[in-house]
Amino acid sequence: MVPVGRFFGVPVYFAPSWLIIAALLTIYYGPIVRDAVPGVSDSTAYLVAFAYAVLFALCVVAHELGHTAVSLALGTPVRRVVIFLLGGVSEIERDPQRPRDEFLVAAAGPLVSIVLTGLAALGYQFIDHATILGVLLALLLWSNLVVAVFNLLPGLPLDGGRLLRAAVWTIARSRLTGTRAAAWTGRAVAVAVAVSGLVADRTSWGYTAGLLSIALAAYLWFGAGQSLRAGELLERLPALNLLELLRPGLFVPPDLSVAEALRRAWSGNARGLVLVDSAARPQAIVDEVMIGSVPPERRPWTSLVEVARPLEPGLVLTLGLSGEDLLAAVRATPAHEYLVVNEDGSPAGILAVTDLAATLSGST
Ligand SMILES: [Zn+2]
Structure with missing residues (x-):
């Protein structure tokens, strides 16, 4: 050009x-x-x-x-x-x-x-x-x-x-x-x-x-x-509303193995994993595609950090985003998952792009 x-x-x-x-x-x-x-x-x-x-x-x-x-x-x-x-x-x-x-x-x-x-x-x-x-x-x-x-x-x-x-x-x-x-x-x-x-x-x-x-x-x-x-x-x-798309997230320390994190997520009905530091501040978000690609026999030996993406500003969305603004935010920083926080900055849950895409294509 x-x-x-x-x-x-x-x-x-x-x-x-x-x-x-x-x-x-x-x-x-x-x-x-x-x-x-x-x-x-x-x-x-x-x-x-x-x-x-x-x-x-x-x-x-x-x-x-x-x-x-x-x-x-x-x-x-x-x-x-x-x-x-x-x-x-x-x-x-x-x-x-x-x-x-x-x-x-x-x-x-x-x-x-x-x-x-x-x-x-x-x-x-x-x-x-x-x-x-x-x-x-x-x-x-x-x-x-x-x-x-x-x-x-x-x-x-x-x-x-x-x-x-x-x-x-x-x-x-x-x-x-x-x-x-x-x-x-x-x-x-x-x-x-x-x-x-x-x-x-x-x-x-x-x-x-x-x-x-x-x-x-x-x-x-x-x-x-x-x-x-x-x-x-x-x-x-x-009709696109972040609140309705929210997945419950589980907040875990980064030294956990993939196997243990998945066990906790399933037993707690969580559908997203966020790594927090010792002061419980979110640091990284687990990529569902990456964690899914770890073979079962390697899960006890793989650290969560290896399948997580550090939380850059674009990966944190504030509850209340909707419609075109939400779509613009997701387009600006493409990812599989986003951490959603309340207006006061406290974690509210996870947005998975697959859920967003399903809503947009009318399949839910
Ligand atoms: Zn013209």
Whole structure:
């Protein structure tokens, strides 16, 4: 990833795969520029085509910054903007909480592309068409128009899919219903893009365009599925409560053997082990996966310390965390188990990620 700058405090990156599309555009448009501008040399024509590829990428950056600016104005942080082979993406921290916000963030990108189309069209009126600037304006006019129209196709993960979701969300008063509708139309858009790639003409450029269409279709298909899963997860989040997920923990000295610790845990009905120091302060938490991998014959000779993870700050969660905050805390420090403490810092129990995952997948 190559950083190209920060806008509104959000870093913008170019992925290496962007070079592929830049090279294809340069090779494809070089001869077109040469034919359109009388007296231009081959090398200049390819240079102009490459300049077009860069300017087009900057237009895609502007489109993404439209999403980013509105998202920031509505109080939702944006992690970064990435430009890659198939376009650009604004990585917004969390999905909008209201259909109005969803609508505004989604509409801002295509609006920027439409404005850029208009500006290119305006400039084109006043420029001799058979010049380098004239050809560049014509190319930017058409490519921004394509970006605007394509992104407005009504299926997730495209902007048009987000607009559709916002509309259905408003009417049905359910975000999940909106997500489901826009994810299915998103898959329909993906199929249509794939079919257009398959029926592309069979010249060498037809194959390249066909391959790109199929890559785009796959990207859209998986993007639609991902949006659907994220939407379903979001529905379950408010119900996520640390108190209900709590396992009773057993607090043991670190010099215990694995065999003895397991015996005490089973007889005491505990489902998690925390190592404490001589002052009964929690020091480490036993990893269920690691303790389970100790063969039975070695358990009397293996110390608990060997299967425990020292308690770094991220492994201690405070009771009262719920929903998206709880998920964010677990994502920040991935582990199998966490020590849960009361507001006053006293131990309350153990959170096992398997329990969290079971709740999120709806199996409990
Ligand atoms: Zn967009």
